[in-house]
Every structure is written in structure tokens, then in C-alpha cells.
Amino acid sequence: MDYRRLTPSPRAVDWGLLVSVATLLATGVATMFTGTPATAWVVDLHAVAGVVLVVLLPMKLWRVRHRVTPDRLTAPRVLSVLLAVDATAALATGAWWIFGGTLDLGPWGLFHLHVGLGLLVPPLLLWHLRYRFHTPTRRTVGGRRNVVAYAGVLTAGALTWRVQQPINDLLGTAGADRRFTGSREDGSGDGNQFPVTSWVADDPDPVDPREWSLAVTGRVRTPSEYAADEVGPAASEDALLDCTSGWYSEHEWRGVRVGDLLDAADADEAAAWVQFRSVTGYRWSLPIEEAREALLATHVDDERLSHGHGFPLRLVAPDRRGFQWVKWVTEIRVSKRREVGEWLAIFVSGL
Numbered sequence: 001m002d003y004r005r006l007t008p009s010p011r012a013v014d015w016g017l018l019v020s021v022a023t024l025l026a027t028g029v030a031t032m033f034t035g036t037p038a039t040a041w042v043v044d045l046h047a048v049a050g051v052v053l054v055v056l057l058p059m060k061l062w063r064v065r066h067r068v069t070p071d072r073l074t075a076p077r078v079l080s081v082l083l084a085v086d087a088t089a090a091l092a093t094g095a096w097w098i099f100g101g102t103l104d105l106g107p108w109g110l111f112h113l114h115v116g117l118g119l120l121v122p123p124l125l126l127w128h129l130r131y132r133f134h135t136p137t138r139r140t141v142g143g144r145r146n147v148v149a150y151a152g153v154l155t156a157g158a159l160t161w162r163v164q165q166p167i168n169d170l171l172g173t174a175g176a177d178r179r180f181t182g183s184r185e186d187g188s189g190d191g192n193q194f195p196v197t198s199w200v201a202d203d204p205d206p207v208d209p210r211e212w213s214l215a216v217t218g219r220v221r222t223p224s225e226y227a228a229d230e231v232g233p234a235a236s237e238d239a240l241l242d243c244t245s246g247w248y249s250e251h252e253w254r255g256v257r258v259g260d261l262l263d264a265a266d267a268d269e270a271a272a273w274v275q276f277r278s279v280t281g282y283r284w285s286l287p288i289e290e291a292r293e294a295l296l297a298t299h300v301d302d303e304r305l306s307h308g309h310g311f312p313l314r315l316v317a318p319d320r321r322g323f324q325w326v327k328w329v330t331e332i333r334v335s336k337r338r339e340v341g342e343w344l345a346i347f348v349s350g351l
């Protein structure tokens, strides 16, 4: 049998690679916001696109294997080799993560490595396409052979993703207890004993509670300010913190309900967003209805929050990913519109 009849044409493989990488980038970035099970499809799509790439990449590499010889190493070829190595490493680290792998890279781990390698693929690919891009023709993508081949590749991708969980369960790997986000459990219910993480570079000195206060500002009729001993653990909430670097931790948090603070400050009718600002300049907003239900925690599982976890006050935002749980909160600012600058602030605060 001629196996080539079961594989896409060379051009269709190239286009398949491009579409897979674009899908992986889009869904990979979008996983930052997959807080609820309703968004689990984003992670599923990421995984299936990954398997598709595992199938297509060897086809491509096999086809071009003769082009790379030590005596013909032009710049575009070196770049192609780098791209192939990086894409392979990104796929390998992703698969290794799924099957419970770990890696100790100082402050980083396997998941960070996967994200780093993955984010490097699109720029390398764009650069590669500067030399190699061909505009598609109808023949490139159409044709019975390509349609049948891609139906097969996608089915294989979906099936592989479907069976990885039973395989993980059967082998009892550390990948077995992943949440739908891909995160693995760490330190749940055990007070401050869970990982301390910064989104980029935040690492403030411990906050002195005598100098700290919480201000409620913006679109409120009665701006207010609270000293450390005025915000106590009045309300409690069971909530799960799911960090985008691959771990989650579930705790009972105690503190003040944001809605109570907003009522006391008398938020006006135009108020639509509530921004939580850290002593470091790190900040994030929630729609006011959601913010009302959120908690500003002073305690975790009956322990006073430690400095690393945001003492004296940190946001607990159920169903939101960890980077939105602002630590060392010193101000809540009520506004009509969301501040665009917070997107920049989370990346540069602490630098």
C-alpha cells in the first residue's frame, strides 16, 4: 500500500502546521482565563492541536531531512533547525506535563519551560516564513486526499486526548489529579503551606500594618479609609486559587466581603468596575457585581495570611485565575470604566 495516500500533500502539511501553531498560541494564551469548567474546551482544543502537531511535524521533518547538511548551513537553514528543535521541545514538555512530569529549574518548573518554549515557536515560525512562505492555491488545501487525511489526524488527536486521563489514572501518575485547566493540587487546606507566586517581578518588603491602610476611593459618596485592625475576618469563603503556572490550592479564606465595604462607602449609580490595587502598583479589576461577592482575605484556614500570600489583605476572586487574586491590597477604586493600564501594570510592577 502507498502510505502517501493517507497523508496530506506536502503543502497541506505546511498549512496544517501553521494552523496548528496559530491554534496552540491562541488557546495557550486564552488558558490564562479558563477559570470555570465552561471554558474547559479551550484547554481541550490546545491539547488536540498539540497532538495534531505531533503527527504533522515528523512528516515535515522527514520531507526536508536532506536539506540540512553541515556544508550547507545557511542562516535560513539554521533557523529552520532551531524552529524544529524548539517546537519538538515545546510538544515534549507539554506531553510530559500531562503525564505527571516535574522539573526543578530554581524559581521555575516544567510548566514554565513549556510556556517559554511554546511562546518562542510563533516568532521563529514567522521568521522562517519570511524565507519559505508560498501563497496557497486551491490545490494546496483542497482535494480528497487532504480532506481524508486531516479528518484522520483530527480524530487521532481527539482520541489521544480522550484516553490520556484513563492512562494517567491507570499508571497512577502525578498527572492523574489535574484540574481541567491542567493545574495540579498543592497544599490545599493547610493554611499558608502552598506555593508563593509572583506574576512577574513583585517582591515587596513585608507590609508594616501600622503604616498600612485600606482606602475605598473613586465613584463613592463616602471615600473611606481603614486601619489594619479595622478589617477583620467577618466573612468566609471556600475558594480555589488556580495559578497559570500549573498548580492549584483550595482553602477556607476569611476576611471582609467587598460588597460590605462598597455599601459603607456608598458606591454611586455609574460605578461599573472595582479595581484592587496593591502596594506594589499591581492591580486588577472585576465587574462590580462580581466584586461585591469577592472577599478581601486576612486569614487562610484559620491562619493569619503570611507576607508571601499578601499580608495584610489579599483578594479572593473565586472562578478567576490566580494572577487576578491581587496581594497586598491597599486600595479599592470604584470606576465607571475599566483602566486599560492595569494590563501593563501587572507585567511591570516590581521591576
Ligand SMILES: Nc1nc2c(c(=O)[nH]1)N[C@H]1C(S)=C(S)[C@@H](COP(=O)(O)O)O[C@H]1N2
Pocket (backbone or CB within 6 Å): 194, 195, 196, 197, 198, 199, 200, 201, 202, 242, 243, 244, 278, 280, 282, 308, 309, 310, 321, 322, 323, 324, 325, 326, 327, 328
Ligand atoms: N500584588 C501582586 N499580587 C499577585 C501577584 C503579584 O505578582 N503581585 N501574583 C498573582 C499570581 S500570578 C498568583 S498565582 C497569586 C499567587 O498567590 P500566592 O502567592 O498566595 O500563592 O497571586 C496573584 N497576586
Ligand SMILES: [Mo]
Pocket (backbone or CB within 6 Å): 197, 198, 199, 242, 243, 244, 245, 322, 323
Ligand atoms: Mo499565577
